[in-house]
Amino acid sequence: MPTDGMPLRERFTQGLDAPICLTWELTYACNLACVHCLSSSGRRDPMELTAAEARHIVDELADMKVFYVNIGGGEPMLRPDFFDLVGYAVDKKVGVKFSTNGTRLTAERARRLAKMDYVDVQVSIDGALASTNDSVRGEGSFAAARTAMDNLAAADFGQFKISVVVTRENVTQLDQFSAIAESYGAQLRLTRFRPSGRGVETWERLHPTAEQQRMLYHWLLERPDVLTGDSFFHLSALGAPLDGLNLCGAGRVVCLIDPVGDVYACPFVIDKEFLAGNVRGDGGFAAVWRQSDLFRSLREPQSAGACASCGSYDACQGGCMAAKFFTGLPLDGPDPECVFGHGEDALAARDAAAHPGAAVGHSKVDRHGTPIPVPTPVRFRTRALA
Amino acid sequence: MSVTDERVEAPAADFDPDRAWRVHPQVALRDESFGALAYHYGTRRLLFLKSRALVDLVSALDRFENATAAIEALVPEGERAQYTRALARLAKSEVIDAH
Numbered sequence: 001m002p003t004d005g006m007p008l009r010e011r012f013t014q015g016l017d018a019p020i021c022l023t024w025e026l027t028y029a030c031n032l033a034c035v036h037c038l039s040s041s042g043r044r045d046p047m048e049l050t051a052a053e054a055r056h057i058v059d060e061l062a063d064m065k066v067f068y069v070n071i072g073g074g075e076p077m078l079r080p081d082f083f084d085l086v087g088y089a090v091d092k093k094v095g096v097k098f099s100t101n102g103t104r105l106t107a108e109r110a111r112r113l114a115k116m117d118y119v120d121v122q123v124s125i126d127g128a129l130a131s132t133n134d135s136v137r138g139e140g141s142f143a144a145a146r147t148a149m150d151n152l153a154a155a156d157f158g159q160f161k162i163s164v165v166v167t168r169e170n171v172t173q174l175d176q177f178s179a180i181a182e183s184y185g186a187q188l189r190l191t192r193f194r195p196s197g198r199g200v201e202t203w204e205r206l207h208p209t210a211e212q213q214r215m216l217y218h219w220l221l222e223r224p225d226v227l228t229g230d231s232f233f234h235l236s237a238l239g240a241p242l243d244g245l246n247l248c249g250a251g252r253v254v255c256l257i258d259p260v261g262d263v264y265a266c267p268f269v270i271d272k273e274f275l276a277g278n279v280r281g282d283g284g285f286a287a288v289w290r291q292s293d294l295f296r297s298l299r300e301p302q303s304a305g306a307c308a309s310c311g312s313y314d315a316c317q318g319g320c321m322a323a324k325f326f327t328g329l330p331l332d333g334p335d336p337e338c339v340f341g342h343g344e345d346a347l348a349a350r351d352a353a354a355h356p357g358a359a360v361g362h363s364k365v366d367r368h369g370t371p372i373p374v375p376t377p378v379r380f381r382t383r384a385l386a
Numbered sequence: 387m388s389v390t391d392e393r394v395e396a397p398a399a400d401f402d403p404d405r406a407w408r409v410h411p412q413v414a415l416r417d418e419s420f421g422a423l424a425y426h427y428g429t430r431r432l433l434f435l436k437s438r439a440l441v442d443l444v445s446a447l448d449r450f451e452n453a454t455a456a457i458e459a460l461v462p463e464g465e466r467a468q469y470t471r472a473l474a475r476l477a478k479s480e481v482i483d484a485h
Binding site for chain 2: 008011016017018020065067068093095117118120
């Protein structure tokens with residue numbers, strides 16, 4: 001095709017007038033306490049955006065022609081205006097993909113979702129067996145997620161997604177995840193475990209080993225139908241690139257809006273260093289996206305730093321900013337999970353004092369303000385399904 | 387980060403330029419400096435139209451009796467074959483449909 005010469009990836013690197021899609025965490029409230037929660041969710045923030053403010057964001061996204069939003073949390077279905085907001089977005093042609101732990105996805109709500117266009121549902125599990133899943137997401141959470149999947153299937157929702165964060169413990173169950181997805185006619189979606197939020201504390205223990213990552217890369221190459229949200233692009237340094245854009249889109253083509261309206265460059269770095277502004281400010285979200293100093297600087301050419309001499313830099317672009325930041329590595333150096341082991345060397349050499357440490361965030365705390373150990377056993381509200 | 391779950395490219399397929407074509411009713415185009423982004427709300431696929439001239443052609447399709455007429459009116463002679471191939475790719479991925 002005739003173009004004016006610049007490769008598309010470079011165009012994206014310089015940023016677009018509006019994001020292609022964005023992540024919107026609707027609430028920090030959550031009835032689970034997953035050990036890898038990247039937003040350290042648990043307690044609702046009292047400053048949470050009101051229903052009117054949330055609708056105003058949808059108006060802005062529609063004006064900017066953002067095709068869809070990835071809604072998460074916390075558990076987004078805990079927001080009382082959840083269905084109103086989803087309906088409002090869809091009516092404005094802003095598609096909704098939302099992630100849920102499934103605990104509130106009753107048969108009645110599944111039927112309601114099945115009637116809506118442009119809504120995708122992702123039910124999260126982090127183990128193909130209850131034992132593997134519940135050690136990360138809390139006791140009873142696997143059964144709850146399966147019930148939600150059953151409800152979606154019974155409601156003829158169509159093709160929903162099953163979302164899995166790949167860990168050292170569940171990476172051996174990839175074929176079993178595929179089988180579960182197949183049994184529902186669902187799509188499997190695997191994403192990378194980032195050391196964000198409560199994951200800062202558990203990443204060392206739970207992130208896949210180097211050998212497991214190589215296995216995962218080959219598994220994914222053979223299964224282009226498995227969705228990844230482009231999250232494993234650091235593995236593309238192993239050879240043929242994985243499907244997707246294979247670049248870090250933080251502040252360039254994606255960003256995150258959190259429950260209080262703060263806008264961050266990346267869905268996986270809720271940290272003041274990557275805070276670009278707030279939608280409650282003058283000019284709303286569009287002004288933050290187009291004018292914030294942080295986003296402008298991210299759209300400048302980035303230094304390859306310590307990776308400049310590596311022949312695979314073009315393939316992996318130095319990996320994931322979030323993974324580097326939360327493991328205390330310099331942003332212009334190798335990813336902690338660099339497939340050539342440069343990350344492990346960097347981790348061994350890092351200045352421990354520079355490690356940002358775990359954010360308590362919105363984790364549930366006891367009356368002394370101490371975070372409650374996770375995963376916390378949860379009791380689910382049960383409901384007759386007859 | 388997570389740009390998108392959608393597939394980026396689609397292979398060329400049979401495309402009949404003598405039929406009338408239009409932007410698929412479930413597709414939204416968003417102008418960009420490089421051309422346009424196209425999102426299909428039905429297949430949930432994101433695609434890229436990599437030149438302004440292609441965006442203009444695609445947007446104008448429904449004003450012509452068939453795709454050949456649109457190409458002849460809007461594309462210089464030496465470039466028509468590649469634009470026909472581009473339309474074939476867009477037909478395969480349902481960015482445009484025959485009507």
